[in-house]
Amino acid sequence: MSLPTDPATRPPATLRPLDGAGYPARAVVDLAAIRHNVRTLSEKAPGAEVLAVVKADAYGHGLVPSARAAVAGGATWLGVAQAAEALALRAAGVGPGEARLLTWLHAPGVDFAALLEADVDVSVAAPWAVDDVVAAARATGRTARVHLKVDTGLGRNGVMADDLDAVLPALLRAEAEGTVRLVGLWSHLALADEPSHPSVLAQHEVFEDVLTRAERAGARLEVRHLANSAATLTAPELHYDLVRPGLAVYGMSPVPQLATPRDLDLVPAMTVEASLATVKPVREGQGVSYAHLYTTTQDTVLGIVPLGYGDGIPRHASGGSAGPGGPVLVGSGDAARVLRIAGRVCMDQVVLDLGPGATERAGDVVRLFGVDEPLPGGGVAPTAQDWADAAGTISYEITTRLGARIPRVHIDTEHA
Incomplete structure (x- = not known):
């Protein structure tokens, strides 16, 4: 669905009449654009799977339709911040046979049992979360698929690299008893939209060190993931096994000071x-x-x-x-x-x-x-x-x- 780049060959702007459905405005979301954008992102990261981030109602575009379009475009994973978003996708029929689903931002009291029963991967970022996930796994009889979130320098959610020993041994013990499968290890970048910023390299180095420590301790990871939209498009060394584009899925540039959507072969949806x-x-x-x-x-x-x-x-x-x-x-x-x-x-x-x-x-x-x-x-x-x-x-x-x-x-x- 790539738009012609020559202005002389691109269609003129057109405005469509509203349908009189009771509100004098609308947000028109083109699902073909989302499919196109996911295909573009897949091509930019040929050695990695694509996790399309559909949190916050798919950045305002509509959770379920956008998720389905992303999967149709080639995304094999979907990502949301909140448990309720993950359960809404499963309730709408977006099943594990279509895409793995990861949710990552939890506070004490989250219903991990419901997530495990819905076959949702969960992220843990603190010792309390390990305990709660293990308890939910025992209660449901389901093995929890867990991604360990490590703070490599963003200073936000996640286990600090120096505190890895506060959670990793407990996860590996739970894996040995069959309640947990440590599927992934991941982190998030602070300044990926400035690709040459020294913090990007610094976080990459911390991530590599944490991966080495985890694997030496016995972690058998399916996926390692670090790249958001900006890193997917500008930093192939950060792609690992899985990339997690969000904004770019919807056709907006994560590096507007460097490139427009058209420069990146993205179409605003x-x-x-x-x-x-x-x-x-x-x-x-x-x-x-x-x-x-x-x-x-x-x-x-x-x-x-x-x-x-x-x-x-x-x-x-x-x-x-x-x-x-x-x-x-x-x-x-x-x-x-x-x-x-x-x-x-x-x-x-x-x-x-x-x-x-x-x-x-x-x-x-x-x-x-x-x-x-x-x-x-x-x-x-x-x-x-x-x-x-x-x-x-x-x-x-x-x-x-x-x-x-x-x-x-x-x-x-x-x-x-």
């Missing part, structure tokens, strides 16, 4: 669109939205988009005296143009200055972000990264924070 609620003429000097951060400089036309921070649109993407607001594609064909949010982002709406003589009407569709299609008049349609730049954040947050009240509409362009 989500397009957020809304219908204009109101279009009205105003005079020069009209203040716009709360605090009048923006004031019209001429007689013009304002368009109200019925989305705001209650839908996950970042308030930091307001436009006015402090800087340009989030970008929005207005119009289509030769009339397509990118405008910036005028004034403060409100809970339920934002405002666009459509310009004098604007021909847009209430009900016309505008696009907040999607694929960076070239526009006939020059420039490209806005992306999640453009919104991240406007809000001073990262593209991960733009899609993940999108509100639940915005309907997700899943399409499949390869089967349309």
Whole structure:
């Protein structure tokens, strides 16, 4: 599904009418793009299996449809942070025959028994977790498939490398008695999005040392995994047996300062669109939205988009005296143009200055972000990264924070 890279051969931006399903906006998720992206990531890591990270409702794209698309694209593993996400996938029929499933972020009280009964691999990152997993294995009569999480320098969840002896011997004893199978050893990088940063090499060295210690102690690992999206795309020496891309599965660049999605042969899967609620003429000097951060400089036309921070649109993407607001594609064909949010982002709406003589009407569709299609008049349609730049954040947050009240509409362009 690779998009042509020559702007002259790529299709013009088009906006589709909304279907009147009761909400004046939608997030369109193209499952073909997810399949394409997983295939691309598999090609970038030919010696490793792919674990597609589908946590946080698949970065806002929809947990179950996105997981199924990732598996169809070649992912042999799926990964989620929370136990509830793993159980939701199994309940939806995403079975172990389709993909292994790993969940990794637990607090005391998590129902490990339910995870083992659902054939979910679990990560342990502290001594208490070893005890609880072993207890669940004994109670269910199932051997727990365990991945040991080691903190190699991120300073977040995981056993510190110096404290490996606090958990590894207990896991190996449990393996000897048949309650545990130590399947994997893994860690996470702090600055993989800066491939030349010295911390990447330092964490790699710590990981290698921990692997050596674990294997000398008797660990018989199926998978060793360290690479996230950025490392999958930029650091083949970190691929090991399994790579764990998240953001790139959904077509966004994990290294935006180095490469765009198109540079990496990734296709953004989500397009957020809304219908204009109101279009009205105003005079020069009209203040716009709360605090009048923006004031019209001429007689013009304002368009109200019925989305705001209650839908996950970042308030930091307001436009006015402090800087340009989030970008929005207005119009289509030769009339397509990118405008910036005028004034403060409100809970339920934002405002666009459509310009004098604007021909847009209430009900016309505008696009907040999607694929960076070239526009006939020059420039490209806005992306999640453009919104991240406007809000001073990262593209991960733009899609993940999108509100639940915005309907997700899943399409499949390869089967349309």
